Amino acid sequence: MSAIRLLQAERKEEIQHLHRxxxxxxxxxxxxxxxxxxxxxxREIYDVILAEEQDLREYKQTLLDSGNYTKKQVKEQSSxxxxxxxxxxxxxxxxxLLEIRESQVSDEALKGNIKRFLIRQGIHHIKEIDYTxxxxxxxxxxxxxxxxxxxxxxxxxxxxKQYSIQKEIESLPGRIEHRRKYQAQVVFLPYLPDLELVKxxxxxxxxxxxxxxxxxxASEKLKKQVFxxxxxxxxxxxxxxxxxxxxxxxxxxxxLYDFCVEEEIDDLEGLELEQIQRFEKIVEQKVVNxxxxxxxxxxxxxxxxxxxxxxxxxxxxxYMERFHLSEDRLNPSNPxxxxxxxxxxxxxxxxxxxxxxxxxxxxxGLTIANIRGQLYEVKxxxxxxxxxxxxxxxxxxxxxxxxxxxEEKDTKDDTFNKRIVHYIKFYQFLNVRGYMKEIPFKPExxxxxxxxxxxxxxxxxxxxxxxxxxxxxxxxxxxxxFLHLWCTxxxxxxxxxxxxxxxxxxxxxAWLKVYQIKMKADKMIPIPLVMYRIMRKxxxxxxxxxKDYIFKGKDGGAYRGTTFRQEFQQYCDKNGIAxxxxxxxTHDYRHTLATxxxxxxxxxxxxxxxxxxxxxxxxxxxxxxxxxxIEKASDTYFKKPENDLASTxxxxxxxxxx
Numbered sequence: 001m002s003a004i005r006l007l008q009a010e011r012k013e014e015i016q017h018l019h020r021x022x023x024x025x026x027x028x029x030x031x032x033x034x035x036x037x038x039x040x041x042x043r044e045i046y047d048v049i050l051a052e053e054q055d056l057r058e059y060k061q062t063l064l065d066s067g068n069y070t071k072k073q074v075k076e077q078s079s080x081x082x083x084x085x086x087x088x089x090x091x092x093x094x095x096x097l098l099e100i101r102e103s104q105v106s107d108e109a110l111k112g113n114i115k116r117f118l119i120r121q122g123i124h125h126i127k128e129i130d131y132t133x134x135x136x137x138x139x140x141x142x143x144x145x146x147x148x149x150x151x152x153x154x155x156x157x158x159x160x161k162q163y164s165i166q167k168e169i170e171s172l173p174g175r176i177e178h179r180r181k182y183q184a185q186v187v188f189l190p191y192l193p194d195l196e197l198v199k200x201x202x203x204x205x206x207x208x209x210x211x212x213x214x215x216x217x218a219s220e221k222l223k224k225q226v227f228x229x230x231x232x233x234x235x236x237x238x239x240x241x242x243x244x245x246x247x248x249x250x251x252x253x254x255x256l257y258d259f260c261v262e263e264e265i266d267d268l269e270g271l272e273l274e275q276i277q278r279f280e281k282i283v284e285q286k287v288v289n290x291x292x293x294x295x296x297x298x299x300x301x302x303x304x305x306x307x308x309x310x311x312x313x314x315x316x317x318x319y320m321e322r323f324h325l326s327e328d329r330l331n332p333s334n335p336x337x338x339x340x341x342x343x344x345x346x347x348x349x350x351x352x353x354x355x356x357x358x359x360x361x362x363x364x365g366l367t368i369a370n371i372r373g374q375l376y377e378v379k380x381x382x383x384x385x386x387x388x389x390x391x392x393x394x395x396x397x398x399x400x401x402x403x404x405x406x407e408e409k410d411t412k413d414d415t416f417n418k419r420i421v422h423y424i425k426f427y428q429f430l431n432v433r434g435y436m437k438e439i440p441f442k443p444e445x446x447x448x449x450x451x452x453x454x455x456x457x458x459x460x461x462x463x464x465x466x467x468x469x470x471x472x473x474x475x476x477x478x479x480x481x482f483l484h485l486w487c488t489x490x491x492x493x494x495x496x497x498x499x500x501x502x503x504x505x506x507x508x509x510a511w512l513k514v515y516q517i518k519m520k521a522d523k524m525i526p527i528p529l530v531m532y533r534i535m536r537k538x539x540x541x542x543x544x545x546x547k548d549y550i551f552k553g554k555d556g557g558a559y560r561g562t563t564f565r566q567e568f569q570q571y572c573d574k575n576g577i578a579x580x581x582x583x584x585x586t587h588d589y590r591h592t593l594a595t596x597x598x599x600x601x602x603x604x605x606x607x608x609x610x611x612x613x614x615x616x617x618x619x620x621x622x623x624x625x626x627x628x629x630i631e632k633a634s635d636t637y638f639k640k641p642e643n644d645l646a647s648t649x650x651x652x653x654x655x656x657x658x
Contacts, residue, residue: 014046021048025084032080035063048085049092049119056082093119099126103163110156126164131188131211134158154207158190165193182227187212189234197234200242209254219266225304226257226268232303252296255282268300269315273342302338313358316342316350320368328520329367332549332558333496336368339375348390349382356429367517377422392430396440403446413448420446454621457591463578464592474571477551480538481564485586487531489593489611492561492586493517501546503527503535516612523612561586594622 018040022033025048039059045051060078063069069077090097100115103126117137123129137157141150180193189210190201201210212230214223230253238245256268259279265271276297283293298317305312305319318339320330330336339357344350353375360371384402385394406416424443430436464486471479484495494514504511504524510532511524535550544550551559569584577584590611597607608619 011041011044011046015041018046018048021088022084026087027080027084029080032077033084035077036081036084048081049088051081051085052116056085089119093124096124096126099164100160103160105156105159105163107156110153111160113153114157114160126160127168129161129164129191131186131191134161134188161191162195162198165191165198166195169193169195180231182214182224184214184223186215187227187230192234194234200245204246209251212254212257216261218261218264222257222260222266222268225300226253226260228307229253229268229300229303232307248292249296249299252283252293253300255279255286255293256296256300269304269312269317271297271301271316271342273345313354316340318357318361323361325361325368328517329365331367331369331493331497331517333493333561334369335557336372339368339372341375341379343379344382344386346382346386346388346390349386352391352430352435353378353382355433356426359429374422374425377419378426381423381426392436394440399441403441412453413450414453417447417450452617452621455591457585457588458595459588459592463582464589466577467572470575470577473575474568477559478564478568478571480535481551481559482568483531483534485589486592487528488512488525489590490514491516491518491590492564496549496551496559496561496564498550499546500539500544500548500550502550503532503539505532514612519612519614521612525610591622594619598623 018037022037025033027033036059039062040046040048040051040055043055045055056078059081060074063074063077064071096118097115100111100118103111105111114137117140118129118133121133121136123133134154134157138150138154141153145153189212190198190207192198201207204210212226214227216223230250233245233249233253237249256279259265259282260268263275263278265275276294279297280290280294283290287293301315301317302319305315305317306322311322318341320336320338339361341350341353341357344353356378357371357375360366360374361368364371366374381402382391385391385398388394403420406419411419420443424439424441427436427439427441431439467482468486471482474482481492481495484490484498485492488495494516497515497517498512502513504513510527510529512527513522513524515522538544539550549558553559553563565584565586572578572582572584573580594607594611597610598604604616604619604623607623608616611619611622613619613622
């Protein structure tokens, strides 16, 4: 008895709460509920609401077994307990019950199970349900039911929650924005306030992949980055193809998040090459198409870089779309989409290279392609000296050794010179910025004397005539681009960036206005009348406006030169051009036209202006038959008797002195 009294003393407040429930439960006759109160206390149940169905049945059986009550009295007393419980449930959880009734879920048995669970959890409104509550319910179900039943119960549970979300959206639409702000919480995608989006996740079997835990012990910067990426993907990518969004973005991002937490990585924009390689090993164990899933690295960095309030100069990869550069610094037909610094593993060297690139992108006037070319060469230098504290500590002897090794690699003299020039420009930047007091090498000591090198690249007439005869079998756009190359000798970048207002008729001749990306200037060249008519008809048919690109890529921008080359080569192979052995190169037709002009006695100066070269020396490198013409002219000259040097040499007679 002393133990019972001690227990009752410890539970005094709880017992008093239970007693008040029975006193105010709507049953006035004390004799109907007095035994029930004692029964619940013995079971250590101090809230009548928490009595389970099993408890209620056992109470009735206890009354029957006692022999103290008639069947009628047992029925009255057991019913009284149920009525008191119902009274308090309606009193405390009436709004929850109403919400569940209104949820339009037809399976009453499942709803009843969910209702009892929520009451046990002290949930008074469906809006209080979150992923933690759902997890507890799932754990409870797994103790009693098989997997299929568990999924059925959870499906109803989620529908009840989603109905509540819909009602909340209808009454308080302003809450949507609030719910998508970052908080240290678990985000369960089926509980997002976007019912159209939520439908996409209904048939995902493994609901764990829809759980995004921002409670995890990880860098807040990393968690905020992942939260931003998650919302960007949900709001902007593949809304009409949920499966593709899940496979290409959501799953890989989930894996990447897990990986970064485990590796204690705090910045996705600072991922190192070796970390990416380790992540790739994990992805290889999950999917067959590793390449598709690994795109999440580049996609994540790009989204973070482009959406940041300020430019992230510290990022290992910069995306050119962010900089809104002037047109004369870009080549739309072969755009540089990113500048990468991740290949430089020495972090101090990487920071110096980023400073150098920041100067070029922000202040300098070089094209982005030229900047990328310079950075590529400087990166090779920095990686060679990655073991040093920084490139600023490398001395003259170390550099001399590096340059000597470059010379030994069978590098062309002009290529070697370009590298030396790139290096000296980088060192000059470091010197001016105060990173080093003096430049540790003299470029003139290493620069080599070079001579123009001629490459015979003219396309044979029988080859391009064969292409022209079979051109009808090629797609329309590649066909028209080829005609421009063959007729005008333009660079592929110039053809791909022609616009709707490029073609002119002055009453006598047809002209083409071309923007020379390499020269950063416009030029006008004559074109055949038939080409003018073909293009005017094409422009009219395709409704091309004056400032639109005539040849458009899939993204609506300029047609990519690389895309054209690959596609045209495929059709050359398919149509057996030169018996299937022809290697198509766009620039060869520039050489071909220059050579034809020269053969027709057009002056080098005129050809230079037509091609848009800075110097005549450059133009001479495009005239492929010039050495042959010199040789032919020499043969013709010396075949004339009066010019035959051999005729002046007389054979000596026997016995004549020398």
